[in-house]
Amino acid sequence: MEESISSILEGHHHDPTRLMDILIDVQDETGFIGDQAVAQIADGVGLSVADVEQTRSFYHFFSKKPTGKYAIYLNTSVNACMMGHDAVARTFEVEAGIPCNSVTRDGLIGLFDTSCIGMSDQEPAAIINGKIFPNLTPFRVKELIRDIREGKSVDELVVEGYGDGQNSNSDIRAVVNNNIRKIGPVLNPNYKPGEVIRKKLPEMTPQQVIDEMKRSNIRGRGGAGFPTGMKWEICRQAESDEKYIICNADEGEPGTFKDRVILTERPKLLLEGMVVAAYATGAQKGILYIRHEYKYLKTYLEKLIEGAHKRNLMGRDIAGIKGFDFDVRIQFGAGSYVCGEESALIESAEGKRGEPRDKPPFPVEKGYLDKPTVVNNVETFCSAVKVLLYGAEWYRSFGTTDSTGTKVLSISGDCRYPGIYEVEWGFSVNDICGMAGAEDVMAVQVGGPSGSLVSPSDFDRVLCYADLSTGGSLIIFNHSRDLLQDVVLNFTSFFIEESCGSCSTCRIMPVILRDKLIKILNARGVKQDITDMLSWAEVLKASRCGLGQTAANPIITSIHNFRHLYDQKTRGEARYDTGFDLNKATQEAMMATGKFVMSE
Amino acid sequence: MEKLVVATASLAGCFGCHMSLLDIDERILDLVEIVDFHKSPINDIKEFTRDCDIGLIEGGCCLDENVHVLKEFRKHCRILVSLGECAIMGGLPAMRNGISVRECLEEAYLNGPSVRNANQAKILPNDEELPVLLNRVYPCHEVVKMDYFLPGCPPDADLIWNALTAILENREMHLPYELFKFD
Numbered sequence: 131m132e133e134s135i136s137s138i139l140e141g142h143h144h145d146p147t148r149l150m151d152i153l154i155d156v157q158d159e160t161g162f163i164g165d166q167a168v169a170q171i172a173d174g175v176g177l178s179v180a181d182v183e184q185t186r187s188f189y190h191f192f193s194k195k196p197t198g199k200y201a202i203y204l205n206t207s208v209n210a211c212m213m214g215h216d217a218v219a220r221t222f223e224v225e226a227g228i229p230c231n232s233v234t235r236d237g238l239i240g241l242f243d244t245s246c247i248g249m250s251d252q253e254p255a256a257i258i259n260g261k262i263f264p265n266l267t268p269f270r271v272k273e274l275i276r277d278i279r280e281g282k283s284v285d286e287l288v289v290e291g292y293g294d295g296q297n298s299n300s301d302i303r304a305v306v307n308n309n310i311r312k313i314g315p316v317l318n319p320n321y322k323p324g325e326v327i328r329k330k331l332p333e334m335t336p337q338q339v340i341d342e343m344k345r346s347n348i349r350g351r352g353g354a355g356f357p358t359g360m361k362w363e364i365c366r367q368a369e370s371d372e373k374y375i376i377c378n379a380d381e382g383e384p385g386t387f388k389d390r391v392i393l394t395e396r397p398k399l400l401l402e403g404m405v406v407a408a409y410a411t412g413a414q415k416g417i418l419y420i421r422h423e424y425k426y427l428k429t430y431l432e433k434l435i436e437g438a439h440k441r442n443l444m445g446r447d448i449a450g451i452k453g454f455d456f457d458v459r460i461q462f463g464a465g466s467y468v469c470g471e472e473s474a475l476i477e478s479a480e481g482k483r484g485e486p487r488d489k490p491p492f493p494v495e496k497g498y499l500d501k502p503t504v505v506n507n508v509e510t511f512c513s514a515v516k517v518l519l520y521g522a523e524w525y526r527s528f529g530t531t532d533s534t535g536t537k538v539l540s541i542s543g544d545c546r547y548p549g550i551y552e553v554e555w556g557f558s559v560n561d562i563c564g565m566a567g568a569e570d571v572m573a574v575q576v577g578g579p580s581g582s583l584v585s586p587s588d589f590d591r592v593l594c595y596a597d598l599s600t601g602g603s604l605i606i607f608n609h610s611r612d613l614l615q616d617v618v619l620n621f622t623s624f625f626i627e628e629s630c631g632s633c634s635t636c637r638i639m640p641v642i643l644r645d646k647l648i649k650i651l652n653a654r655g656v657k658q659d660i661t662d663m664l665s666w667a668e669v670l671k672a673s674r675c676g677l678g679q680t681a682a683n684p685i686i687t688s689i690h691n692f693r694h695l696y697d698q699k700t701r702g703e704a705r706y707d708t709g710f711d712l713n714k715a716t717q718e719a720m721m722a723t724g725k726f727v728m729s730e
Numbered sequence: 731m732e733k734l735v736v737a738t739a740s741l742a743g744c745f746g747c748h749m750s751l752l753d754i755d756e757r758i759l760d761l762v763e764i765v766d767f768h769k770s771p772i773n774d775i776k777e778f779t780r781d782c783d784i785g786l787i788e789g790g791c792c793l794d795e796n797v798h799v800l801k802e803f804r805k806h807c808r809i810l811v812s813l814g815e816c817a818i819m820g821g822l823p824a825m826r827n828g829i830s831v832r833e834c835l836e837e838a839y840l841n842g843p844s845v846r847n848a849n850q851a852k853i854l855p856n857d858e859e860l861p862v863l864l865n866r867v868y869p870c871h872e873v874v875k876m877d878y879f880l881p882g883c884p885p886d887a888d889l890i891w892n893a894l895t896a897i898l899e900n901r902e903m904h905l906p907y908e909l910f911k912f913d
Contacts, residue, residue: 706875710868716794719863722832723856 743789
């Protein structure tokens with residue numbers, strides 16, 4: 131093991147800023163990153179053991195103990211639970227003979243929970259040694275465990291046909307499906323890769339590119355909606371010897387999977403967008419930060435980048451423009467939702483814990499390695515290429531005045547056609563339900579857990595930055611769902627799991643809110659609990675990043691829009707109930723002292 | 731004016747808050763002009779024989795007995811006040827909350843340096859007369875509704891005096907910052 135770690139360190143030039151890559155490789159190769167490995171890595175890159183340890187301990191897919199020859203990560207997201215996660219999880223446990231989050235005694239199978247893996251339209255899904263296994267059923271789980279016990283390789287475990295589109299590409303070979311249901315101007319396949327770089331860029335100055343972006347009024351597609359042209363301009367004006375372009379493909383918001391589809395089907399468009407941004411800002415290096423769950427796309431994307439170099443769409447003097455050099459490297463995450471926040475993503479790309487930074491300074495002034503950095507969403511880069519190709523006027527003809535262009539939506543949940551829809555801004559929730567074939571809809575979660583749970587009375591509200599802003603995740607729930615138990619509790623637990631722990635507000639308050647919610651679900655709640663939740667949730671706004679600030683949104687928006695569900699579960703008159711149970715509280719001591727024996 | 735009736739109790743506390751109550755010094759003479767003390771360790775009245783206006787609770791709940799006493803207070807007192815850090819947060823006793831009850835008992839009766847050879851029969855006290863430990867130390871408001879909270883370890887005598895007179899005179903309490911800053 132020592133030797134293989136040595137060669138991994140060698141491969142990454144003992145560079146401490148590439149600690150993530152080193153840890154990912156060690157985890158992949160040896161199945162865990164023990165204390166000995168941490169010590170060796172620390173020595174190898176010249177960091178303290180504590181520094182390596184804190185990065186290692188931060189990410190879900192790094193493990194201190196062996197994760198088994200076959201490490202199975204089963205998704206626990208809302209969508210997975212709606213589509214039968216519980217039965218699948220139980221079958222895994224029974225067949226493997228171990229409870230979740232443990233490894234069989236022979237070290238063959240490890241079974242673990244994981245947050246949303248970006249397969250919301252084909253749940254329940256699991257990752258086994260990096261390979262995705264969607265649409266699981268108890269029957270399929272039995273097959274999988276049987277085949278694993280028979281010693282089949284992970285590739286041999288796949289018995290389904292490969293998915294649609296590029297999923298069957300020899301560099302991907304995934305069972306995953308794209309499910310593209312509606313194509314708009316950005317996803318439109320009638321596009322010649324490299325056309326903008328070759329034909330448009332040589333005719334334009336960087337400032338002209340930025341001006342075109344500003345005229346198009348395009349805003350960031352990750353959800354926050356910062357004007358892209360302005361971001362590029364600030365970065366252009368920042369004085370520095372080095373600048374960076376980072377693509378944020380760390381979509382971790384439960385219910386989002388559009389970036390996965392774009393990375394599979396339109397990666398050249400994305401890479402071209404990064405090159406355009408580099409030209410506009412004067413950056414020479416780019417990083418494509420992809421969530422760990424999409425690691426199965428690694429070879430495919432690396433080859434595309436290689437191909438772009440060969441065709442002079444990347445590298446030196448791109449498209450014959452003297453002095454225009456740009457290169458992109460891929461950085462994988464290791465399982466952390468908060469890394470979708472741009473400054474946390476930068477920290478992570480530097481090999482550290484993915485904790486958001488204090489702002490200002492913003493990344494455009496001081497970003498990756500403290501250099502001016504543009505961080506944009508996958509979809510933003512793709513849209514930028516189309517803006518240059520067809521012009522700002524064309525782009526502004528889509529959408530609304532304040533929200534121009536289109537949005538790629540990830541639609542999942544209780545509907546006939548879950549998948550990817552590219553629509554113009556300005557569509558109402560009703561339109562979307564109709565499009566996706568959703569009937570008997572009780573609620574729609576717009577914008578994932580950090581967004582809002584919208585009730586039918588608000589279904590005429592429209593998707594745009596001014597009304598219902600969204601990064602593109604829409605989850606539909608019909609009347610068979612218990613919104614509080616199945617949705618709100620799941621989302622709140624998700625935020626607790628994914629908090630980086632830096633701000634005490636986000637570390638503590640969601641737990642308190644969840645306990646209150648559980649108390650209400652257990653029929654111990656009173657009216658006071660509801661008002662407490664609303665007023666206490668305010669505290670979260672003091673958190674440093676969006677994760678903390680929005681962690682109470684599932685609870686707040688469901689109280690506002692589905693108050694009757696809470697009222698049904700709380701007692702009518704405003705009495706006080708602490709939920710204290712003396713029998714439960716004394717049980718442990720009674721057993722310890724032998725006063726009370728648990729009956730079978 | 732009819733005198734108000736005050737009851738006090740020390741649950742999982744150190745009696746420091748009661749000491750602080752006595753620290754109102756000669757003002758206690760003014761106090762007894764306007765209040766009567768009922769059930770309290772100060773006068774050793776052990777049972778409630780009437781309803782009271784104010785209950786001052788020191789300490790959180792670490793035993794089932796604390797819970798019973800606290801519930802008795804809730805039943806008999808119109809206004810219940812958490813007095814001091816332990817009643818409000820669990821305080822020092824809550825340091826055991828991260829350790830299992832069994833481990834605590836074993837450390838105290840079997841493995842601790844002072845008992846290691848003394849308890850040959852390895853008995854954990856379990857007489858029926860003994861109160862039972864709770865799985866963790868609970869602040870009072872997690873067991874019953876508390877109306878007011880007076881912070882401090884212990885709360886300053888002036889703070890207690892201010893609170894009592896404010897309740898008696900039915901006015902908002904004067905809470906200068908100096909009274910509850912702790913460093």
